[in-house]
Amino acid sequence: xxxxxxxxxxxxxxxxxxxxxxxxxxxxxxxxxxxxxxxxxxxxxxxxxxxxxxxxxxxxxxxxxxxxxxxxxxxxxxxxxxxxxxxxxxxxxxxxxxxxxxxxxxxxxxxxxxxxxxxxxxxxxxxxxxxxxxxxxxxxxxxxxxxxxxxxxxxxxxxxxxxxxxxxxxxxxxxxxxxxxxxxxxxxxxxxxxxxxxxxxxxxxxxxxxxxxxxxxxxxxxxxxxxxxxxxxxxxxxxxxxxxxxxxxxxxxxxxxxxxxxxxxxxxxxxxxxxxxxxxxxxxxxxxxxxxxxxxxxxxxxxxxxxxxxxxxxxxxxxxxxxxxxxxxxxxxxxxxxxxxxxxxxxxxxxxxxxxxxxxxxxxxxxxxxxxxxxxxxxxxxxxxxxxxxxxxxxxxxxxxxxxxxxxxxxxxxxxxxxxxxxxxxxxxxxxxxxxxxxxxxxxxxxxxxxxxxxxxxxxxxxxxxxxxxxxxxxxxxxxxxxxxxxxxxxxxxxxxxxxxxxxxxxxxxxxxxxxxxxxxxxxxxxxxxxxxxxxxxxxxxxxxxxxxxxxxxxxxxxxxxxxxxxxxxxxxxxxxxxxx
Amino acid sequence: xxxxxxxxxxxxxxxxxxxxxxxxxxxxxxxxxxxxxxxxxxxxxxxxxxxxxxxxxxxxxxxxxxxxxxxxxxxxxxxxxxxxxxxxxxxxxxxxxxxxxxxxxxxxxxxxxxxxxxxxxxxxxxxxxxxxxxxxxxxxxxxxxxxxxxxxxxxxxxxxxxxxxxxxxxxxxxxxxxxxxxxxxxxxxxxxxxxxxxxxxxxxxxxxxxxxxxxxxxxxxxxxxxxxxxxxxxxxxxxxxxxxxxxxxxxxxxxxxxxxxxxxxxxxxxxxxxxxxxxxxxxxxxxxxxxxxxxxxxxxxxxxxxxxxxxxxxxxxxxxxxxxxxxxxxxxxxxxxxxxxxxxxx
Numbered sequence: 001x002x003x004x005x006x007x008x009x010x011x012x013x014x015x016x017x018x019x020x021x022x023x024x025x026x027x028x029x030x031x032x033x034x035x036x037x038x039x040x041x042x043x044x045x046x047x048x049x050x051x052x053x054x055x056x057x058x059x060x061x062x063x064x065x066x067x068x069x070x071x072x073x074x075x076x077x078x079x080x081x082x083x084x085x086x087x088x089x090x091x092x093x094x095x096x097x098x099x100x101x102x103x104x105x106x107x108x109x110x111x112x113x114x115x116x117x118x119x120x121x122x123x124x125x126x127x128x129x130x131x132x133x134x135x136x137x138x139x140x141x142x143x144x145x146x147x148x149x150x151x152x153x154x155x156x157x158x159x160x161x162x163x164x165x166x167x168x169x170x171x172x173x174x175x176x177x178x179x180x181x182x183x184x185x186x187x188x189x190x191x192x193x194x195x196x197x198x199x200x201x202x203x204x205x206x207x208x209x210x211x212x213x214x215x216x217x218x219x220x221x222x223x224x225x226x227x228x229x230x231x232x233x234x235x236x237x238x239x240x241x242x243x244x245x246x247x248x249x250x251x252x253x254x255x256x257x258x259x260x261x262x263x264x265x266x267x268x269x270x271x272x273x274x275x276x277x278x279x280x281x282x283x284x285x286x287x288x289x290x291x292x293x294x295x296x297x298x299x300x301x302x303x304x305x306x307x308x309x310x311x312x313x314x315x316x317x318x319x320x321x322x323x324x325x326x327x328x329x330x331x332x333x334x335x336x337x338x339x340x341x342x343x344x345x346x347x348x349x350x351x352x353x354x355x356x357x358x359x360x361x362x363x364x365x366x367x368x369x370x371x372x373x374x375x376x377x378x379x380x381x382x383x384x385x386x387x388x389x390x391x392x393x394x395x396x397x398x399x400x401x402x403x404x405x406x407x408x409x410x411x412x413x414x415x416x417x418x419x420x421x422x423x424x425x426x427x428x429x430x431x432x433x434x435x436x437x438x439x440x441x442x443x444x445x446x447x448x449x450x451x452x453x454x455x456x457x458x459x460x461x462x463x464x465x466x467x468x469x470x471x472x473x474x475x476x477x478x479x480x481x482x483x484x485x486x487x488x489x490x491x492x493x494x495x496x497x498x499x500x501x502x503x504x505x506x507x508x509x510x511x512x513x514x515x516x517x518x519x520x521x522x523x524x525x526x527x528x529x530x531x532x533x534x535x536x537x538x539x540x541x542x543x544x545x546x547x548x549x550x551x552x553x554x555x556x557x558x559x560x561x562x563x564x565x566x567x568x569x570x571x572x573x574x575x576x577x578x579x580x581x
Numbered sequence: 582x583x584x585x586x587x588x589x590x591x592x593x594x595x596x597x598x599x600x601x602x603x604x605x606x607x608x609x610x611x612x613x614x615x616x617x618x619x620x621x622x623x624x625x626x627x628x629x630x631x632x633x634x635x636x637x638x639x640x641x642x643x644x645x646x647x648x649x650x651x652x653x654x655x656x657x658x659x660x661x662x663x664x665x666x667x668x669x670x671x672x673x674x675x676x677x678x679x680x681x682x683x684x685x686x687x688x689x690x691x692x693x694x695x696x697x698x699x700x701x702x703x704x705x706x707x708x709x710x711x712x713x714x715x716x717x718x719x720x721x722x723x724x725x726x727x728x729x730x731x732x733x734x735x736x737x738x739x740x741x742x743x744x745x746x747x748x749x750x751x752x753x754x755x756x757x758x759x760x761x762x763x764x765x766x767x768x769x770x771x772x773x774x775x776x777x778x779x780x781x782x783x784x785x786x787x788x789x790x791x792x793x794x795x796x797x798x799x800x801x802x803x804x805x806x807x808x809x810x811x812x813x814x815x816x817x818x819x820x821x822x823x824x825x826x827x828x829x830x831x832x833x834x835x836x837x838x839x840x841x842x843x844x845x846x847x848x849x850x851x852x853x854x855x856x857x858x859x860x861x862x863x864x865x866x867x868x869x870x871x872x873x874x875x876x877x878x879x880x881x882x883x884x885x886x887x888x889x890x891x892x893x894x895x896x897x898x899x900x901x902x903x904x905x906x907x908x909x910x911x912x913x914x915x916x917x918x919x920x921x922x923x924x925x926x927x
Binding site (some may be wrong): 133136139255258348349430434436440446447526533542548 | 637638659672677690763795809920
């Protein structure tokens with residue numbers, strides 16, 4: 001039992017010696033460079049009459065145009081409903097899935113563990129298109145099926161609505177929620193649950209008094225993260241909301257950037273809206289710290305060995321398996337199957353018997369013959385590999401500093417690492433362009449794949465540190481203390497004790513960032529140049545060029561590649577676990 | 582009169598609004614001029630071209646250009662959004678980075694660069710380009726976007742298919758019409774109808790609760806897929822799914838709005854001669870044909886292009902490039918009307 005805090009285990013913020021300060025300084029400087037510089041440019045842009053940060057002049061008119069617009073209150077309300085709805089639904093599904101897969105004897109849970117994160121490989125634009133083909137009121141496959149089966153007069157579902165957007169966004173967020181929560185479930189000591197039950201607690205009381213408090217840091221971190229992501233996400237509201245004139249803040253930013261009536265992006269107004277995002281971040285960031293302030297109470301990994309034990313589902317075993325299978329069938333396979341279908345069609349058309357005669361492999365053959373594909377694939381893999389590796393390592397180090405070392409300024413470091421999540425991808429792209437155009441003589445990376453790596457590291461470090469923090473606070477420092485007592489230095493402790501314990505979280509960060517970097521579009525578009533084409537921009541080329549079937553083909557190959565990658569990782573992980581056992 | 586009928590010119594003249602952005606006479610740029618520019622452009626690096634065509638299409642144009650002018654290469658950078666393309670140039674200039682030598686886009690986009698002194702002034706006449714193709718010293722017409730009414734053949738019969746603007750206002754199309762979020766066709770209609778009538782038309786269409794699309798390419802695809810049975814889109818965007826067999830029919834309304842895309846040579850480009858060469862070549866029959874074959878978007882001012890044949894005898898409407906700056910505010914109002922679904926937005 002190690003849930004009780006020990007006062008001396010963790011130093012308060014601001015204490016610590018010279019060594020701690022020196023260890024934190026390079027990380028702090030790096031974060032300032034990655035995060036503060038773009039934010040400064042964002043701020044400069046918001047007060048420039050033209051919106052270009054390096055042009056002269058000062059104005060606050062951009063704020064007036066944004067915040068005093070008639071449609072602003074409706075815009076904010078729609079955004080809040082969308083963000084909250086998506087977060088709640090994703091949390092419910094993600095938590096249930098993490099618990100079932102990690103802590104129960106659910107049959108096939110190893111397969112489900114891979115399947116649950118599979119949608120992460122699909123670019124959200126394609127997922128939205130897939131769901132539009134399934135739930136469109138006129139041609140949606142499920143709507144037509146239900147109308148035929150039950151003789152309905154009108155379509156039961158309309159994906160071009162706020163509930164439709166929430167549903168699709170929530171499904172897109174479930175893999176992230178799962179990756180946040182699965183390590184927390186995995187790292188829980190079942191002795192705590194046993195102790196509660198042995199003391200006469202009911203199952204519900206055990207959940208309420210033991211399970212939920214133990215999971216609270218991870219749940220709070222996950223909810224805060226998903227909420228902010230839902231506030232800034234563009235792809236799904238852009239694909240399903242904009243055609244029906246349902247705008248959220250992110251689609252308004254896209255409108256001001258890409259469809260500006262003046263002929264140039266209204267960066268000033270975009271940046272003013274960006275400050276609103278930052279305000280939301282401050283509020284959510286504060287809430288996050290409140291939630292996790294007492295998190296050391298909930299450490300569950302200590303020097304005492306334990307093996308997470310699986311709860312028996314009993315007679316609910318097979319009904320639960322059926323329910324989970326139906327979820328995967330509807331939420332994962334249906335949209336992916338529709339993408340496969342689209343990739344086999346010469347033009348976008350709904351699946352029916354009449355369309356079977358149209359099936360062609362031309363899109364796939366063309367995809368394999370296209371010379372640009374090879375370049376785009378190499379670029380995507382390179383960018384994703386470096387971005388995910390850097391983010392995973394940096395997240396581990398930052399969390400170690402913030403949660404364990406706690407040097408002066410630790411909270412500022414944590415906030416800096418969290419801040420980029422509130423910068424919309426489009427705006428981050430603009431800011432990064434300015435940074436590297438200005439520093440071109442030092443870092444000549446403008447127009448290359450390396451500018452993408454820098455942008456992605458900046459963008460995804462928030463996810464990495466939230467996940468690493470959530471797990472780090474669960475690990476009791478007594479193991480590290482024991483190592484230090486035995487003469488190990490700080491870095492040795494990190495390498496030999498802390499890193500192996502948080503390895504599942506680090507791996508999860510790596511996979512999450514790799515998958516997201518492979519599909520990231522909005523930042524890639526803003527940073528696209530002559531020599532940095534990647535698969536998502538190729539896909540976008542096809543989509544905006546009127547060839548969604550070729551775009552779907554790129555998505556199918558992306559999915560196939562990631563499925564193979566995940567399967568390999570799973571096999572290696574299992575072998576590694578078997579060796580450790 | 583090859584392109585614009587006498588009736589067209591009479592209408593355009595009668596409304597006294599700038600029209601005839603599309604030229605009745607094509608550029609007569611001599612081979613010597615082109616070869617002279619090519620010689621000057623060599624050794625200055627690739628010609629960097631910012632434009633909106635898909636990269637695969639642009640690669641075909643680049644290959645033909647390299648074949649015609651050995652030793653010269655095009656590096657194409659795509660910006661499908663349109664508005665971002667000028668922003669990119671401005672950013673790169675401010676950062677002293679290599680930027681475009683030539684930009685092809687709508688006049689409203691190019692004018693943002695003209696206002697910042699980033700576009701070279703040309704003596705088009707001396708280069709052999711008639712004033713009707715290059716109505717301002719900064720721009721030369723490169724291609725013509727033509728707006729048509731699209732319908733799904735499987736969902737809408739020939740008899741029911743809306744063929745003209747007022748047909749779109751029939752209540753049976755409520756919630757079934759797709760529009761481009763950018764008011765480019767509406768702006769061109771205003772050249773003939775005037776702002777008030779066009780505003781009334783936009784509001785009337787808004788009563789139909791139309792779907793709006795970020796691009797006319799997905800719009801055409803959605804018409805083909807049956808998501809929306811009717812749409813107002815671009816001819817060349819509709820041809821992509823049509824060539825693949827999608828059940829889309831199109832009709833030319835009366836009048837036919839067009840948007841001419843212009844090329845401009847960027848004054849701080851490293852290979853401005855190469856940029857000018859490409860701009861001129863695209864206005865020749867050879868360059869225009871290659872561009873049209875690659876992108877499906879033809880040059881209405883050049884004899885022999887498919888789009889020129891398609892538009893012959895029809896009433897066309899568009900503000901000419903030099904009038905676009907005067908109409909930017911109207912364009913903004915139209916855009917906001919469409920985006921807000923009929924509600925005025927500050």
